Each structure stands twice: as structure tokens, then as C-alpha cells.
Amino acid sequence: MVVVVVIVVIVVVVKFQLDRVHLQEVKRSSYDHTKKCADQLLLLGQTDRAVQLLLETSADNPSYYCDSLKACLVTTITSSGPSQSTIKLVATNMIANGKLAEGVQLLCLIDKAADACRYLQTYGEWNRAAWLAKVRLNPSESSDVLKRWAEHLCSPQVNHKSKAILVLLSLGCFYRVGEMLHSMRQFDRAALFIEACLKYGVMEANETSNILYKDHFCPTGTSLT
Template sequence: MTNIGTIKCIAWKGDNIVFGDQDGQVSVWDLKLKTQRTIHTRRGWIKRIRFAPGRGNTKFGVLYLDGMDIFELREGKLEMLSSLKSPKEIAKIIDIDWAGSDRPVIATNDGCVIVFDILLKLSHCKIEDLELPGALLMKYFLHHQPWSDKYTFKIEAGGLREEDAKLVEDINRQFSLIDRDLADYLPVCKFGVAERCLLVARLFGDESDVLFWTVAMNYLCKEKISPIKEDNQASSGDRFVPQTPAYKETNDLVVLDNPEEQEKKFQEKQLYGCHPLESYFDTICDNLSYKKYQLDRVALHDSKRATYDHTKKCAENYVMLGQTDRAVQLFLKQNLTIISITQIGLDACRYLQTYSEWDLAVWLAKSTLSYSEFAEVMKRWVDHLCSPHVNQKSKAVLVQLSLGQFSKVLEMLYGMRQFNRAACFAEACTQFGLLDKSDDTVSLVEAVYLEYARLLSNLGYREAAEHYCTKAGEKGEQFLKEVKILFT
């Protein structure tokens, strides 16, 4: 391909292949005539290309960060049929497809599916997600009930507005259908709010919540047993020599630890100990587990190597994972002489990040660097994930969790307007004793509780809204007065 940048999407129909790059260029390659036609849209990053259905129909839609265009191939030329700006003319478009040969359909971030005519002027239908306050109330009610002395599975009639009496009956009827074993365990969850939120997410089939709370609970437990910063020191090399604490710098022959302190640590480990995240979580796993998974993968490739290139690849991976002895053995088996093997460190990760090789940079950092260097690489990755053209903030939140930056996680959830998740996470951190008491954090937590109180008030749940108002500082007290007036 000539005159085209980094390809970001591709579509194929009949004899035509359409490419879209990060600079906004659309290029069509005719397989039969072996010709290429390119047009510069000047719309920036192309996210998706979709051909319309029907034999001989050469219309296709192109999705950008700021809208979409409809093109058609006519007599070997690209012709634009229509264009739509987002969010100027419509809510932000998150996906496009076709409902018919001349009926483009789009999905927007406000929960709508809209079918247009080919000129993108008339919409034939608009299907919105139904508002289901009952489902939200059920979920939020099961997450945490700090306003009640006892965890229950029944919403009292006085807890909601009078006009919501039928809704209360429906919700309580659904509560009665919950599996008995789950209903018995939810009030006494071993890991408190975090585990309860995870179980409720599984009950509701909320994949996003399941992912978040699985990672959150894992790192909350790890941080409770041993700070992540200390844990990750072991990943800096093949051998780890712990630093001697100042109070142990002595010439005595024997230094005994405080028995009570050791017993407390042992009990915490027994209580909060949990299995590491599965390999499915990949870069979100802790460094020691991640390195083990990578070594297992390289060992699998090593056992199946057949060519020199394969051997070289295995050796390079062993070197970067710190297993230089095994790398030397591989080269010697191929009758090669190794002149030198240099350790790749932070500079290599910075170089990789500069050229957008983020996955390889993270792989190298988690496998070889000390915590401080590794954290620097990961924080740059978080910034990259949060950038407008990438917009993977949910993944960035998981990365912050893996770094043990719980205050940052809370700040990001608040910025993403995920107030329920933020409030429950603040409660979970408080239960684990892992939320710092700085003025900034206290203000952030109060802001989270205030917005959560507003959300609960909008859903009509007075009792819960009043509780979180009392935890939201001065602004919470002001809003509490509004809540009382609203529900009178």
C-alpha cells in the first residue's frame, strides 16, 4: 500500500478491499483490476468501515471520532453521498452498521439505535434503552446498606415515594427469587462491600462490574497483606535482597521481631489471602504472577522450536525476562557465539513507548523493572489510555488498581460519573483501611457521596439518599434539606 498511514480498520466485499488509516485516508484496492484509489477525508482517525448488504451494492459507511460519512464506488471512483457530525448534529456515535441496502443504522452513547436514510437526513426509528429504576434500585440496595442496622432483602414501603408502592412490591418479589445460598452469604461476605459488589455483579450479569470488582478485591487484599510497592521489589532481578529497616541497623548478633506484630501479620495473611488473578487478566496481574505466566509461555515455545528464527525469538524473550543462562544455552545448542547480552531497562521501555509499542513496553516493565521504574512506565500507559484518541478509561482504572493507587481510582471513577461504583469502592477501601486521610482525599470522598446521594434521590430512595448526604460534608447537609423538602 502506498500513500497511506498506519491502517486502523479494513473491510472487504467482492473485488474491493477498503482500508482506513489514522490520518483519515480511505483507500480502495480493486483486486480484479489491481488498482488503488485513495481519498483524504481530513476527519482524522478512522475507527470502523462497514459495507452495505446486497450484491453489487458498493456503498459503505466510515466511522470517525467526530462522526461518519457514506461513500459509494461508482465507475472506479469514490463518491461521498452524505456526512454526519458528532456530537454537533447528534449524540456521539459509538458504532455503525446497515439495516438494509440503503438504510445505515447507528448506535449512540446515549443508549439509542437510529436508522437513517442514505442521505443521513431522516431517521425512521429511534429505539432507546428503557428506563428501569427498579433494576437499579435492586442493584444499589444489594450492594450496601449502611443506613440499616441489619442487611435485609426487603425494601420498606416508606423508603420510596408513595407513587412507587407498586415498584416496591415488584422489587421485593424479585428479591425472593434469589438463590438461598447466595442470600445467606451476602450479609456476611468475608471481604465486605467489595466481595458483595462482585457477587451482585455476577447476579445481574454486569460484565463491566464483574471485571472491576474482581481486580479491585484482589489488589485490596494484596495491599492489606503487603503493600504492592514492597511486593513488586522482587521483580527487579533474579535475586532480591530486602532493604534493612533503620531500626534493625545494629551490630547485635540477634534481632528479634515483635511477636505480636508477627502474629498480626500472620492473621491478616490468613484472613485476606487470595489467589492471584488468572492469566486472562494479562497486564493487570501482579508482576510476579505476570512474569511467571510469561516464562511459562516462552517455555512452551521453547519446547516446540524447530528453526533458528524460532530459537532466536525464544532466546530474546528469555533475555528480557532475565533468564540469561537459558538464552545462552539455546544459542550454544545452535553452535552460535554470544558476544554480549545487555540488560534492557527503563530506557528501552521509554523508547518503545515513544514509538507506540505500548504492549511490549508494559510486558518488559512488568517482567524486569523495579517498582519505581515500572510505575513510571505504567503511569505513562495510563495517560495514553485516557487520551481522547484511545479513550480506554475503564482499562486505565484497572491499571491504577494494579498499581495500588486507590485514591487515583476513586478520582477517575468520579470523573467518569460512575458514582455508584465510586461510592462502593470508597466504602470498600475504608473497610480495608486503605484510604489515606489527606484533605484532598476526604474532599473527593465527600464529593462522591454527594453525587451518589443525588442519584439515589432521583431514583426515589429517600432513606439511602439521606444517609449519604450525612457523609458528604457541608454540601451534603444543604442537599439533605432539599431531599426532605422533595419527599414531603
């Protein structure tokens, strides 16, 4: 059931982002605005529309040549063989030389969005990585990206455990949420959360749920099982 919910959420997120870009397109009034729309469309995999926007760049614009070349690249790209290796090499070189956004776009063009997410996370762009994971990756790959984000949020350097809990909730990692609440000494909240999960069938009673629950709501020596 959790997997089905995750898939539905991903579909809804992608549709929402596409609708959002469409609204931005309608309102665009400058080159920078158009470029932003094209960049978003490339990340979302909407290459045909992205090419149309790239080709709208006027000849007197300093970016005309680059945008024209990018449009040609997007229309002729293939996701296998020597071209993929070359593009991946160029993308990693771009990222290493400070062109993170451009490198990520190239990786997405050859269906390497998972690699793109890892690079974004490596360079501290955690929110962008999460967004890209939700709109381009399958549920399993997206889950891996978001779990790494949750681990980062829990690290001593960041210590945003409340936000990490929200990320884990979105993934259906209910046992982990209970454990985190317990580790934050929010014992009552952890017990109530476990109770609700058990009640609605999204969690099965086991040793972990017993430990998180029984000390607060069960008499001594009893358990949920």
C-alpha cells in the first residue's frame, strides 16, 4: 500500500511541476524568464518544448550561439553508446569546474538523473536534489535520495531532525520516525504515533514498536503483540 501511495504522490508532484512551468511560460516577459522555463523543462524531461524555447533566443542575444547549440544537442542526443559516455564526461567536467546546473542538465538528458541527484547532494544542493528525485526518478531511486537527505538533516552539523522526520514520513518509514521521536525524548509523541500506525494498519506490532510504546501506555510486562 505504501508503494502505491508513493507512486501516486510522484505522479501528482510531476503534474504539479509541469503545470507550474506552464504558468511561468505564460507569464514570461524576458530572456532570463524564458531560460529558467527551458532549464526546468529539460530537468522534467520535456525536451521538445525546451528546444522550442531555446530557439526563441534572438540573434542579438549574447547567449544565442550557446542556446542554438544546446537545442541541437537536445534534439540529436541518444541515451546509449559513445555519445552517452562523451556527454557524461563533459557533464562531470562541467560540475568539477563550477558549472553544476549545466552538468546536471546534461546528465538528465542522458537519463542519469540519479547521478545528477548525487552530485547536487555532494555540492550541498539538497533541496534541488530532492525536487529532481521526485520528478525524474523511480520510487526506489527517489527513496534512496530522500533517505540520504534525511541522514544529512540528522547529522550533528545540521541537526534538523524535525525536518528529517517529515522526509521519512513522506517515504513511509514509520518505524524510523518512531525511533527518531524516541531519540529526541519525545516519548509520548512516539508512543501515540506508533499507536496510530498500528490502528490504521501501516505498521505491524513487533519488538521495535513494543519498545517505543509499552513504557508509556502499557502496564509493566505487557506488549502490543
